[in-house]
Amino acid sequence: MRAPMVILIIVVVGILGFLLVYSQQHEMTAAVQGHGGQAGSGGYGAASGGYGAAAGGYGAPAAGGYGAPSGGYGSAPAAGGYGSAPATGGYGAPPASGGYGK
Amino acid sequence: MADQENNKKGQIWAFIITGVLILISLLYYKANVYYIYLVVYIWFGFAYGLMLQYGRFCFASASRDLFAAGVPRMAVGILVALIFFSTIQATLASTNMSTFHPAPIGIQVLISGIIFGVGMVLAGGCASGSLYKIGEGNGTSILAILGISFGQAIFVDLGGVFNSFVPESWKVSSAAKGLPPDKVTSWFDYYLTGYVWDKASVQLSHTKAIANAFPGALKYFIGDSLLNALIPAVLLIIIIYAFYTRKGFLKKRSKAKGGATGFGDEVSGVWNMLTASKRTTIMGILIGITAGLHIYVMKGMQLKFGVNNFGQLLTRMGHTADVSIRGTVFDPGYWYITSQEAQFGGWVLQKFGWNMRDNVFFGVNNGLPELWRNPALWMSIGIILGAMVMSLMNKEFKFKMPKGELIAWGLLGGTLMGMGSRPALGCNIGAFFIRVAGGDPGGWLFGLGMVTGAFVGVKFFNWWSERKMAKEMEAF
Numbered sequence: 001m002r003a004p005m006v007i008l009i010i011v012v013v014g015i016l017g018f019l020l021v022y023s024q025q026h027e028m029t030a031a032v033q034g035h036g037g038q039a040g041s042g043g044y045g046a047a048s049g050g051y052g053a054a055a056g057g058y059g060a061p062a063a064g065g066y067g068a069p070s071g072g073y074g075s076a077p078a079a080g081g082y083g084s085a086p087a088t089g090g091y092g093a094p095p096a097s098g099g100y101g102k
Numbered sequence: 103m104a105d106q107e108n109n110k111k112g113q114i115w116a117f118i119i120t121g122v123l124i125l126i127s128l129l130y131y132k133a134n135v136y137y138i139y140l141v142v143y144i145w146f147g148f149a150y151g152l153m154l155q156y157g158r159f160c161f162a163s164a165s166r167d168l169f170a171a172g173v174p175r176m177a178v179g180i181l182v183a184l185i186f187f188s189t190i191q192a193t194l195a196s197t198n199m200s201t202f203h204p205a206p207i208g209i210q211v212l213i214s215g216i217i218f219g220v221g222m223v224l225a226g227g228c229a230s231g232s233l234y235k236i237g238e239g240n241g242t243s244i245l246a247i248l249g250i251s252f253g254q255a256i257f258v259d260l261g262g263v264f265n266s267f268v269p270e271s272w273k274v275s276s277a278a279k280g281l282p283p284d285k286v287t288s289w290f291d292y293y294l295t296g297y298v299w300d301k302a303s304v305q306l307s308h309t310k311a312i313a314n315a316f317p318g319a320l321k322y323f324i325g326d327s328l329l330n331a332l333i334p335a336v337l338l339i340i341i342i343y344a345f346y347t348r349k350g351f352l353k354k355r356s357k358a359k360g361g362a363t364g365f366g367d368e369v370s371g372v373w374n375m376l377t378a379s380k381r382t383t384i385m386g387i388l389i390g391i392t393a394g395l396h397i398y399v400m401k402g403m404q405l406k407f408g409v410n411n412f413g414q415l416l417t418r419m420g421h422t423a424d425v426s427i428r429g430t431v432f433d434p435g436y437w438y439i440t441s442q443e444a445q446f447g448g449w450v451l452q453k454f455g456w457n458m459r460d461n462v463f464f465g466v467n468n469g470l471p472e473l474w475r476n477p478a479l480w481m482s483i484g485i486i487l488g489a490m491v492m493s494l495m496n497k498e499f500k501f502k503m504p505k506g507e508l509i510a511w512g513l514l515g516g517t518l519m520g521m522g523s524r525p526a527l528g529c530n531i532g533a534f535f536i537r538v539a540g541g542d543p544g545g546w547l548f549g550l551g552m553v554t555g556a557f558v559g560v561k562f563f564n565w566w567s568e569r570k571m572a573k574e575m576e577a578f
Contacts, residue, residue, distance in 0.1 A: 004113045004116070004117070004495060005495055007117075008116065008117075008120065008152075008491065008495065011120060011124075012120075012145070012148065012149055012152065015124070015127075015145050016145055016146070016149060016392075016395070016399075019138075019141070019142050019145060019399055020395065020398070020399050020402075022138065023142070023398075023399045023400075023401075023402030023403045023406060024402045025406070026402075026405055026406050
């Protein structure tokens with residue numbers, strides 16, 4: 001294989017490798033917690049209004065949290081945000097996994 | 103000498119393009135750490151582009167080669183990629199690291215596949231194939247992607263007289279969903295909310311039979327991977343072997359051995375077919391692995407930022423005009439092609455004053471982000487640039503201006519691909535490759551339609567070419 005091609009492959013594999021490692025480091029939870037406050041207090045525009053089509057989708061963080069279950073980003077669904085809309089008769093039920101967006 | 107110089111020039115350009123992408127990625131990261139989510143799409147798109155171009159992976163070529171020339175190379179490569187991807191997909195699902203979700207199954211998927219299949223043969227490339235061919239400088243593919251982009255955007259927003267064809271049952275069902283009336287205005291809105299959303303989505307691992315028989319992680323490997331992808335893919339490989347290469351291979355074998363052939367020779371024949379084009383097969387394996395890795399990284403990013411849609415990050419950054427009323431943008435979480443092109447078309451039409459947000463597709467589901475903040479669109483740009491880099495490296499880049507009837511085929515084929523992919527909620531990648539590997543039998547339904555449509559398209563092209571040639575001969 002020619003040297004330029006080898007260099008290119010190394011660069012691309014290196015970047016993908018970096019993104020892989022970076023994506024698995026979840027220390028960002030702290031930053032996310034900050035935003036969680038906003039969400040809980042009705043942030044994210046339409047979300048608080050209840051068009052949350054993702055039944056269980058947006059609520060996922062609340063269900064397990066990423067180390068920040070108390071008042072973190074996950075608290076939004078509990079406060080009537082994304083996840084609760086379908087239960088109240090929103091149109092959210094069909095795209096259960098957030099899938100019809102395509 | 104001149105050839106060597108051209109080669110060097112190509113390599114320099116390849117590194118310049120790669121360097122610019124690295125710079126763009128760094129600028130995004132510097133602007134806001136959340137943009138790293140978008141950067142993931144850029145680089146996986148780039149990797150897909152490199153591999154698609156190197157392996158010359160295209161579903162349209164696969165169909166054309168198989169039906170018109172009897173060459174199974176590409177079709178086999180796609181099936182190999184599917185086998186690897188489904189195994190990785192099952193592993194990810196079993197560790198709760200998958201972003202896959204099945205789509206509603208129904209006759210609409212089959213019909214859409216047929217329309218898409220005809221379109222991809224006319225355009226000379228499928229949705230992913232057209233993107234990598236743009237990277238090679240193919241002008242017809244640019245027209246095909248324009249056809250896909252604007253065809254879809256217009257398709258999902260057509261109201262007025264088109265709404266008079268909508269069945270009353272769709273309207274009733276749609277109204278029951280409680281959507282804001284100003285967002286349900288096109289025939290496609292009624293189709294989506296009043297028909298498609300009422301259809302069941304199936305993922306084998308989540309069916310009662312599979313989940314009860316194989317509790318735990320095994321259900322993903324048995325249901326989604328083995329039953330939905332591996333066994334059908336292996337059967338298809340055997341069928342392709344039996345119809346296209348078996349006779350010739352066994353004849354040669356028999357001659358070489360000077361006697362009858364047995365089961366061992368059949369196995370050798372299948373292996374010979376699989377390895378006939380190492381380039382395609384190896385790329386099939388790598389594409390399968392990369393697509394799996396892509397899902398893993400996207401899921402990791404979602405967990406990292408505590409979101410499951412990039413729209414939430416855009417909202418945090420204050421770009422609320424980009425997102426839908428649900429606060430979302432199109433963010434598939436894996437390899438996907440057509441919706442982001444629809445967003446591109448919609449974005450352009452919106453800039454020209456066409457209200458594209460008054461429908462479910464853009465207004466409720468996918469949003470209409472600025473192009474530079476559209477994650478999936480960056481994946482498509484990455485594919486184009488990755489393919490361009492690879493073709494420059496291999497001296498295969500050449501800009502070809504579309505001429506004559508190719509202009510019409512490109513636009514028509516692209517439009518048909520767009521019209522086929524929207525009702526099915528995906529294209530050859532999103533509705534077939536990803537779905538089949540994820541355990542959704544609907545993927546095979548789309549695949550069946552796509553192959554049927556491609557067969558019709560190939561036959562049409564053969565007829566057209568012969569007719570044209572006969573006319574030319576007459577004139578001569």
